[in-house]
Amino acid sequence: MAKQNKEHNVKGDVEVDVDALFSLPLTEFIPARNALAAQLKRDGRAAESNRVKALVKPTVSAWAVNQLYWKHRDAFDRLILAGQSFREAQAAQLGGRAVNTKGPGEERREALEDLLRLATALLSDAEHSASLEMIRRISTTLEAMSVYAMVPDGPVPGRLIEDVDPPGFDVLAALIPATATHKKKPSAENTQKLEEARREEIAKAKLILRDAERVLKEAQERFKGVNAAWEEAKNALENASRTVQEATEHLHSLVR
Numbered sequence: 001m002a003k004q005n006k007e008h009n010v011k012g013d014v015e016v017d018v019d020a021l022f023s024l025p026l027t028e029f030i031p032a033r034n035a036l037a038a039q040l041k042r043d044g045r046a047a048e049s050n051r052v053k054a055l056v057k058p059t060v061s062a063w064a065v066n067q068l069y070w071k072h073r074d075a076f077d078r079l080i081l082a083g084q085s086f087r088e089a090q091a092a093q094l095g096g097r098a099v100n101t102k103g104p105g106e107e108r109r110e111a112l113e114d115l116l117r118l119a120t121a122l123l124s125d126a127e128h129s130a131s132l133e134m135i136r137r138i139s140t141t142l143e144a145m146s147v148y149a150m151v152p153d154g155p156v157p158g159r160l161i162e163d164v165d166p167p168g169f170d171v172l173a174a175l176i177p178a179t180a181t182h183k184k185k186p187s188a189e190n191t192q193k194l195e196e197a198r199r200e201e202i203a204k205a206k207l208i209l210r211d212a213e214r215v216l217k218e219a220q221e222r223f224k225g226v227n228a229a230w231e232e233a234k235n236a237l238e239n240a241s242r243t244v245q246e247a248t249e250h251l252h253s254l255v256r
């Protein structure tokens with residue numbers, strides 16, 4: 001990676017190297033970060049070296065969301081687009097138009113479920129815990145990212161270092177076009193509708209989490225079954241090995 005970093009640094013594209021850091025396995029983040037910072041320092045780029053050195057290792061849940069962005073971009077983008085469609089439908093509804101939000105909402109739910117399945121596999125492959133709490137945190141961050149994608153200066157996808165909380169009412173209100181409200185601030189009626197929509201989203205998120213918990217529980221039960229079979233086979237192998245050893249010793253004693 002050092003050779004690749006040096007090539008990027010010569011071109012002045014340190015952002016490419018930073019992206020590469022966040023796409024690495026979590027155990028490799030700190031060594032690779034330190035190596036990149038050292039290379040930048042040797043190249044006389046102290047300010048960039050200090051910035052890279054200050055990069056914080058992501059939490060496991062944030063790392064998983066980053067990996068979804070870097071390794072499953074199509075699925076990640078699908079959630080972002082579905083979230084945007086859902087928000088636009090909500091805004092149109094708040095503006096008085098007869099818009100059905102069920103279709104966009106269902107698309108967003110399916111996109112989120114697909115990402116949670118991929119996240120569970122990523123965690124398992126990297127030997128990280130795919131506990132119910134971990135999946136819940138990943139789900140919450142993905143939900144939040146689908147909203148922040150429509151807001152300037154939101155969290156940078158692929159470079160998260162911690163979980164992202166759901167946006168507050170001020171962020172949601174800012175997504176309502178001025179043409180929908182005819183005011184800089186939403187009316188009391190629109191405010192109530194927006195809050196009701198937010199509660200509906202929370203309820204849907206809970207359903208998604210419940211489904212994810214069910215899938216995870218089934219996977220854990222299958223793992224227990226496999227683990228039990230492995231232990232049984234291991235014990236049988238040990239018993240057979242002892243029997244072979246005893247038989248070999250007995251045969252040697254008869255031959256002597």
